[in-house]
Amino acid sequence: MRPMSTPALKHNTYFDGQVQSIGYTRHGRAATVGVIAPGQFHFGTSGPERMTVLSGELGVKRDGTTDWLNYPAGTAFEVAGKSGFDVRASEPSAYLCEFI
Numbered sequence: 001m002r003p004m005s006t007p008a009l010k011h012n013t014y015f016d017g018q019v020q021s022i023g024y025t026r027h028g029r030a031a032t033v034g035v036i037a038p039g040q041f042h043f044g045t046s047g048p049e050r051m052t053v054l055s056g057e058l059g060v061k062r063d064g065t066t067d068w069l070n071y072p073a074g075t076a077f078e079v080a081g082k083s084g085f086d087v088r089a090s091e092p093s094a095y096l097c098e099f100i
Contacts (some may be wrong), residue, residue, distance in 0.1 A: 003075050008024070008025075009022050009023065009038065010022070010023040010024070011023075014041070014078040015038050015039070015041050015056075017029070017037075017042050018036070018037040018039055018041065019034060019035070019036050019037070019041055020033075020034055020035055020037070021033060021034025021097070022034065023062065028060040029099065029100075030069055030098075030099045031048055031096060031097060031098045031099065032096075032097045033054075033094070033095070033096050033097075034090055034094070034095055034097070035073065035094050035095075036056075036058065036087065036089045036092070036093050036094075036095065037089065037092055038089050038090055038091055038092065039088065039089065040086060040088040040089070041086070042068070042084060042085070042086050042087075042089055043085055043087065044081055044082060044083070044084040045080070045081055045082065045084060045085075045097070046080045046082065047082075047099055048078065048080055048089065048096045048099075048100050049078065049079045049081075049097055049098065049099055050076055050077075050078045050097070050100050051071075051076060051077055051078075051079070051095050051096070051097050051099075052076040052095060052096040052097075052098075053071045053072060053073050053075055053076070053093060053095055053099075054073060054093075054094040054095055055073050055093060056072075056073060056089060056091050056092060056093025056094065057070055057071065057072045057073065057089070057090070057091075057093060058070070058071050058086055058088070058089055058095065059071075059086060059087065059088040059089070060086070060087055060088055061086040062079060062083065062084075062085045063083050063084040063085060064083075068086055068088075073093075073094065078100070
């Protein structure tokens, strides 16, 4: 049995600890898995991202829009690169962010 190599994990903390994630790379693609505490936060993107809600529910408003869209657990949304979005949570919510 060959030993498995452990991928480098990176802990990210935003908004005074209200959003935290663990970043990793798998098959050459970067991703993060994290938790958002109740509140509203704004994120910028350098490249396109796909966010999958793993638990809870997130409200999302993309830059340049006025409508909030709700994404419950099991749903996903994409955000264009070089843009941003507001996200709000009424309860702790978990997500997977894939950099596509």
